Amino acid sequence: MHLLASTTFIASLAAFIAATPVLWDGRAPFNLTNADLNSNTGPFLTVVRGSDNATHYSSLLGHAQLPTPLWNDALVLPREQVISISIDNTSVFVPGSGGPQFGFRRTEFIAANNGDHDDLNPVLETGTTVFHVSIKQDPARPLNFTHEYQIVFIEPSDGSHVFELQLGSPFTDPTGPLPAPDAHSFKVRDHALNVLFETPFTPSSWHNFAVQVDWTNRTLAVLYSTDAAPLAVVTQPAPNLSASPGAAGQGDFHFGVLKLPLVNPNDTAADQGDVVHFGIQEGDTEALLYSGVFVEDVSHGISLGHGLYTPAL
Numbered sequence: 001m002h003l004l005a006s007t008t009f010i011a012s013l014a015a016f017i018a019a020t021p022v023l024w025d026g027r028a029p030f031n032l033t034n035a036d037l038n039s040n041t042g043p044f045l046t047v048v049r050g051s052d053n054a055t056h057y058s059s060l061l062g063h064a065q066l067p068t069p070l071w072n073d074a075l076v077l078p079r080e081q082v083i084s085i086s087i088d089n090t091s092v093f094v095p096g097s098g099g100p101q102f103g104f105r106r107t108e109f110i111a112a113n114n115g116d117h118d119d120l121n122p123v124l125e126t127g128t129t130v131f132h133v134s135i136k137q138d139p140a141r142p143l144n145f146t147h148e149y150q151i152v153f154i155e156p157s158d159g160s161h162v163f164e165l166q167l168g169s170p171f172t173d174p175t176g177p178l179p180a181p182d183a184h185s186f187k188v189r190d191h192a193l194n195v196l197f198e199t200p201f202t203p204s205s206w207h208n209f210a211v212q213v214d215w216t217n218r219t220l221a222v223l224y225s226t227d228a229a230p231l232a233v234v235t236q237p238a239p240n241l242s243a244s245p246g247a248a249g250q251g252d253f254h255f256g257v258l259k260l261p262l263v264n265p266n267d268t269a270a271d272q273g274d275v276v277h278f279g280i281q282e283g284d285t286e287a288l289l290y291s292g293v294f295v296e297d298v299s300h301g302i303s304l305g306h307g308l309y310t311p312a313l
């Protein structure tokens with residue numbers, strides 16, 4: 001029995017070693033250029049931004065910065081470039097309808113294949129899939145933790161988020177004590193905005209997150225580590241049943257900087273709650289650094305880094 005059990009274990013380890021299928025890879029290769037960002041060539045759709053071109057708000061850093069060591073062996077040249085994503089006071093997005101979003105400042109990359117996200121989303125958001133992302137501070141262009149930032153999320157067409165990664169002080173109307181006590185922590189929130197996992201945004205480290213989404217049973221589980229440490233499971237699958245099932249629950253996978261306003265006491269009561277169009281923004285230039293962004297299927301396990309895997313949760 002013991003022998004059989006250990007043989008099975010070795011067989012299943014071997015299956016995990018045979019690499020879990022990457023459904024979309026946003027780890028920017030060195031042949032991806034800033035011009036590609038402007039033309040939506042490659043893995044990113046860069047339309048969620050202000051009026052200037054994409055490279056005014058984002059850039060590929062070549063060999064100037066090291067990406068997360070989780071997927072990049074320290075002894076050889078990295079396989080990906082760090083992506084810098086910033087906002088300034090011109091970062092007012094004008095969507096197809098609804099008018100300019102004067103309440104927000106935002107620059108986001110959306111997962112795509114040469115501009116096509118509509119065909120990609122059902123691929124990334126069926127069965128059970130894992131969304132990987134690593135984030136680092138840009139010390140020259142820090143965030144303002146008095147504000148709320150939503151920095152990674154999947155957004156179905158109803159504007160909700162299947163899950164999101166949040167920083168700063170949650171928007172409050174009427175304005176509560178600011179900054180919030182945990183403003184400097186990352187929060188992984190579910191569709192209903194419950195905090196599933198929280199960890200401090202320490203400077204100088206890469207913060208590696210992975211969120212497993214079971215699209216059929218609608219659950220979320222979170223993995224996390226810093227720098228080269230393999231990902232560790234920090235929350236087991238929890239129900240996320242306020243998210244819509246099926247196609248209505250699928251949406252674009254965003255990462256970047258979305259800054260919410262503070263309430264402007266001069267606005268009407270109704271407008272004070274309209275974070276999209278109203279509120280106070282200082283207009284500062286702020287940025288985050290990204291690497292290690294990809295989506296995988298869990299059929300052969302969840303990648304933990306350095307070739308390690310764990311079975312689906």
Ligand SMILES: *[C@@H]1O[C@H](CO)[C@@H](O)[C@H](O)[C@H]1NC(C)=O
Binds near residue numbers: 032033036
């Ligand atoms: C980069 O090189 C890979 C491998 O040759 C290729 O598949 C990909 O299309 C290239 N990407 C760009 C943006 O040129």
Ligand SMILES: *[C@@H]1O[C@H](CO)[C@@H](O)[C@H](O)[C@H]1NC(C)=O
Binds near residue numbers: 055
């Ligand atoms: C993007 O805009 C900047 C100035 O805002 C300009 O210098 C640059 O040439 C533009 N890039 C492209 C590819 O249009």
Ligand SMILES: *[C@@H]1O[C@H](CO)[C@@H](O)[C@H](O)[C@H]1NC(C)=O
Binds near residue numbers: 092
């Ligand atoms: C920032 O942008 C808003 C909206 O376009 C504008 O009303 C405001 O004057 C700008 N502030 C600064 C400091 O440029």
Ligand SMILES: *[C@@H]1O[C@H](CO)[C@@H](O)[C@H](O)[C@H]1NC(C)=O
Binds near residue numbers: 147
């Ligand atoms: C951060 O935002 C608050 C609220 O608008 C503002 O008072 C403060 O000056 C801002 N800090 C910086 C460094 O811009």
Ligand SMILES: *[C@@H]1O[C@H](CO)[C@@H](O)[C@H](O)[C@H]1NC(C)=O
Binds near residue numbers: 313
């Ligand atoms: C999903 O729910 C079904 C029905 O309750 C259950 O049989 C199945 O084990 C669940 N799958 C997972 C991965 O939890």
Ligand SMILES: *[C@@H]1O[C@H](CO)[C@@H](O)[C@H](O)[C@H]1NC(C)=O
Binds near residue numbers: 264265266280
């Ligand atoms: C509110 O209005 C007053 C009077 O016009 C003005 O001085 C103040 O700057 C305004 N405050 C904001 C946050 O816009």
Ligand SMILES: CC(=O)N[C@H]1CO[C@H](CO)[C@@H](O)[C@@H]1O
Binds near residue numbers: 190194239
């Ligand atoms: C962690 C958790 O259970 N989150 C929520 C998932 O969705 C259901 C249904 O809306 C909520 O009740 C849970 O609190």
